Amino acid sequence: HAVPIRVAMPPCAELHRGSNAKGNTLLFIFPDSANEFPKLLTDESARISLLTSISTTWQKWFCFIFVMYAREKISITLSAFFCVWFLFSPEIETVKLARLVFSKLHEICSNWVKEFPLQPKPHRYYETSIHAIKNMRRKMEDKHVCIPDFNMLFNLEDQEEQAYFAVFDGHGGVDAAIYASIHLHVNMVHQEMFQHDPAEALCRAFRVTDERFVQKAARESLRCGTTGVVTFIRGNMLHVAWLGDSQVMLVRRGQAVELMKPHKPDREDEKKRIEALGGCVVWFGAWRVNGSLSVSRAIGKNGSQTGQRTLSKVGKKTMGRIRKTMENASDRGPSTSAQHLLT
Template sequence: MASAGDSEQVVRRFVLAALAEVRGALRDEASGTPRTLTGSLTRAELEGESLELCLQLLSRRNAPFHWMATLTRIATAEVLASDLTPCLLPPLTPDATDEPVQYDAGKVGQVVLKKLQEVCIHWQRKTPVFHQTRRSFQISIHAIKNTRRKMEDRHVIFQDLNALFGLEDEEEQAYFAVFDGHGGVDAATYAATHLHVLMTREEAFGTKPCEALGRAFRQADQGFVLKAKRESLRCGSTGVVTLMRGKTLHVAWLGDSQVTLVRCGNAVELMMPHKPDREDEKKRIEALGGCVIWFGAWRVNGTLSVSRAIGDAEHKPYISGEADCASFSLDGSEDYLLLACDGFYDTVHADEAVRIVGEHLRENDGDPNMVAHRLVASARDAGSSDNITVLVIFLRDTQQVMQDMLQKEKQEQEEKLAMEGSTATVEHDQESSRKVAPNELPTNGLKSDLDNSAKCATHQPAEEETAVENEMFSEGNECEAQVKNAKPDDTFSPTPAESDNHGLSKEMGCVLQNVEPAVDASISVGSINNPSEQCESVLASSGLQVEPSSRSSALSEQQATQKQCNSTINEVSGQAC
């Protein structure tokens, strides 16, 4: 990167290369092969178009961005200060008072090239000193037409916004954007050319950048709608923009293009895309008199599958030009930003994208150069047929990102193994706690219920546990006898236990099946776990009274109570064990 200490010879080589590029463009113009602008321009569009033309030419030389930005800014300032009267177009409507002044874009383009050439010649004589920016980014970008007839996506990468606009006293700022056109490329091109200019020229940009972004989207939409009416254009574009200023990230979006922030290997949701089937978007459209219907996808008035966009003049106001904006603090743990159009996000989830990026870095020793290609290929292989644009901006060194990712994977693997070991120990303890002698098992199907319920049982001392088990199975045999001797009108169904001291499932009650007709009767699990409470339940239902035993009674007291309960049960017909 160039800095105050860079070799003058290196800068001079850049200037000579830029000059050669400009002279080649001028020769093409003279030979009738235009490489500049076409159509017409308003006064408000001159700055954006001039900047864009210069950057397109200079970017072919692969020079540091702030070199190109400085040269572009100086040349554009010369264009705006020059007399452009020879470039004026006659009014489309004679005597029109509200028609904006328009310029021939081709003639303006020639003026831009000549001014750029003049600046390069001046730099040849006196080589400028460039000040290195403190922050640089590793960036991977890839875009494909895919199966569509035309490529209608556009993207913008400005690593040093201050150099482009001469904002010397501002915090370092970087600007990245993806625009996804539909019905033609004109709207996406317009947004990529003018939105950053409109943003920086907003009065609120210095103190309220998020507000300035929202207004810039609105003005870009209005400007293109007027252009579309003048030139009979029928197209639109969604867009997502990120502005990084110091330790703050500002995001603005319109439509279904999206951005994902990845922090510590995890995707962070920054926004909710505008789609017709989003409830608030649907209500907004219907309140304006429009409708959202399904026609292969959810569409506004049966046509467009986006609910907000720049352009689409014939679909206003249902297709809104109002962007949403949000700001986020950065703490240095952020790995990268991922901006992409719906051609990517419709088939690849953000979490899957994080996995793909991590896999690529691991396989390529942290080299990020082809990561966007990998992501685009993943979307295409997943079934995307749309244009696909993916822009990845790494906010930390990719080697460090990869090392942190490997450390995280190692930690997660260790935690997984520890959890599996803990689970195996618990299962072994549970298996041991429910082992019983084969000759003690009931034969009426109650065994499976007991086995299932024992999984939830609280561990007891061995002697007490054995005593309770013997008591449980003796009651099971008694229950089995009742089932065998049941009358056709008897029905038994389990009810939740009043006491569940041993954590047994409520399904442990005796159930008499396939007996009709059914009448209401109940059995409580508490009869197995806590005989005294079962006795209380049965006596209460029969109108008899008995002193309730304490929950903390010894096992011998519970057995005595059970005998009283069993005696009472024999006197009450239709009750369960």
């Protein structure tokens, strides 16, 4: 059942009402034409928030496809179709309609996978290879993000070419890693200093992501967390931000270049910081914070406890002809195997 919502509609939409015996209601907003649909989405009086991690352009097309199919399917099913605000019909159940709509959406998306609309290739193209294993765990708790054309995703114009790559090493469950992989880059773009100081925007994005996930974890009784490492490329500048022991390796002319020092409780400075905050570092098969986690910084409820505050670090480096690898290396030493693989 839908609750009636009164919204000041722009002139490009038609509103109609009807009724049915069961009182089932289905809410749709239809523009008069396809050309006017973007106006409906962008008008302040009827703004619709759909998918924050997908660019405005794709939001419009996705909604357009949804609406056009709904109009077609309902008109066929009901013989008399109205461009409606509230649609009531005794001939079709809302659940059945939803199944029809999403079935068609799945069909359209499947066709797109086979013949996806071609987009102009960025001048600088980053070849990406990905390999992930869950090892002995029951479920894969890690996530990765690859956005080689950052500007297209967020519809950024008049900006240098940008790319975003991230790895999140979850613990205690996968929810924290999923949340960070979906929201961190969005939070970064929303920071005021993103245009002129992406490094600071990255740091704040880590903090905002942690604060919001901690709230989510409290509501849903989640006790998972995640470390993370992000590389953000703008033009010829490589920015690296990390939290915990996930690592980035840079290989230049066959030689490994140190970009970061992972946050581990066996580091003397990390141990002092944890103890100053009232925590402790003890040996239990490995050095662990408060006898539990073997990482000293993390996103999530566990990470917000004593000694594991979300304090991300960031570094930057000018890029030349380089190769880069990102990995979860919490239980390994220097990644000579990754270096050998890249060279």
